[in-house]
Amino acid sequence: MDAVVILSAREQEYLLGAIEAAVKVRDLRQFFLWTQGQLQALLPHQLMLCVQLDGAGTLLRAEPIHAGLLDAVALRVLTHPLEGLAPRLAALFKDSERLPAITGAGRRAGDAALRQFRRPLQQLGLDHLVVHGSGAIAGTSTLFALCGWQAAPTERHAYFLSLLLPHLHLALLRVAAAEVVAGKGAVSPSAAVFLARPLSMREREILGWVREGKSNFEVGLILGISAVTVKNHLQRIYRALGVSNRTHALARCLSLQLLDAMDG
Numbered sequence: 001m002d003a004v005v006i007l008s009a010r011e012q013e014y015l016l017g018a019i020e021a022a023v024k025v026r027d028l029r030q031f032f033l034w035t036q037g038q039l040q041a042l043l044p045h046q047l048m049l050c051v052q053l054d055g056a057g058t059l060l061r062a063e064p065i066h067a068g069l070l071d072a073v074a075l076r077v078l079t080h081p082l083e084g085l086a087p088r089l090a091a092l093f094k095d096s097e098r099l100p101a102i103t104g105a106g107r108r109a110g111d112a113a114l115r116q117f118r119r120p121l122q123q124l125g126l127d128h129l130v131v132h133g134s135g136a137i138a139g140t141s142t143l144f145a146l147c148g149w150q151a152a153p154t155e156r157h158a159y160f161l162s163l164l165l166p167h168l169h170l171a172l173l174r175v176a177a178a179e180v181v182a183g184k185g186a187v188s189p190s191a192a193v194f195l196a197r198p199l200s201m202r203e204r205e206i207l208g209w210v211r212e213g214k215s216n217f218e219v220g221l222i223l224g225i226s227a228v229t230v231k232n233h234l235q236r237i238y239r240a241l242g243v244s245n246r247t248h249a250l251a252r253c254l255s256l257q258l259l260d261a262m263d264g
Contacts, residue, residue: 011042011160015042017038018034018038018042018167019164019167022170025174026178028063028175031065031175035048036067042164043160045146045147046148046149047065047126047147048144048146048147049062049063049065049078049086049145050063050144051090051145052172053140055140056248057091058242058243058244058248058252059081059086059087061176062079062087064078074124077120077123077124078124081241085117085145088117089117089145092113095135096133096135096141100131100132100159100162101113102114102131102153102158103115103130104130104153117129121148125148126148127149128152129149130145130146130149130157131145132144132161132165134165134169142168142169144161144165199240202233203233203236203237205223206223206237207249209222210234211250234246234249237249241253
């Protein structure tokens with residue numbers, strides 16, 4: 001049985017302030033200000049990696065929230081759809097019963113499994129991490145990795161993250177929903193890091209016809225190529241998007257607003 005955690009009067013004040021601020025979060029800017037503001041009193045981290053997955057476990061979003069600017073190398077290490085920390089953490093902790101997990105003091109389940117992530121984080125100047133996630137809820141799940149601690153985090157920090165997890169989960173979903181409603185016509189810089197490479201014009205054409213419900217044979221007739229060639233293009237598209245089939249490819253394009261970009 002876990003030990004009972006008693007919050008000090010100041011910690012209770014910080015917790016209430018963080019929860020009250022979470023209710024107002026509606027967009028990515030507000031999410032950034034919240035995580036870099038009120039949350040820091042209880043969870044003094046440098047970077048929060050926010051991950052959202054669909055019901056099949058496909059990565060929909062990997063948003064690194066950091067006070068500074070991250071270069072291309074750091075973005076790749078953190079958010080590459082195949083090799084980044086985001087999909088690796090999501091795969092490791094698809095069973096939410098193993099969470100929360102920490103790399104600091106204590107023997108909480110998952111500590112040993114997190115050691116593999118410390119070296120790439122250290123190379124980015126972000127040692128240690130605390131991880132928690134929602135598990136599958138109504139066809140989606142979220143995971144949050146708080147990286148970069150001046151001192152090794154403790155189980156008390158994991159407890160604070162557990163208390164704030166529902167608010168992080170809902171806030172991130174509200175941000176995603178607001179972006180879909182906004183219907184931006186271009187791929188945002190944060191969305192671009194999901195792509196292993198840019199899609200070619202031909203691949204974008206094929207995705208456009210797939211969105212219209214056309215089969216490989218029908219797409220081939222429209223574009224003057226064989227169904228086999230269409231299939232080969234789709235396989236390359238899946239690799240670029242980090243998905244395994246056309247349904248997931250369309251879902252990923254919707255999440256990244258690629259379909260809107262194609263229309264523009």
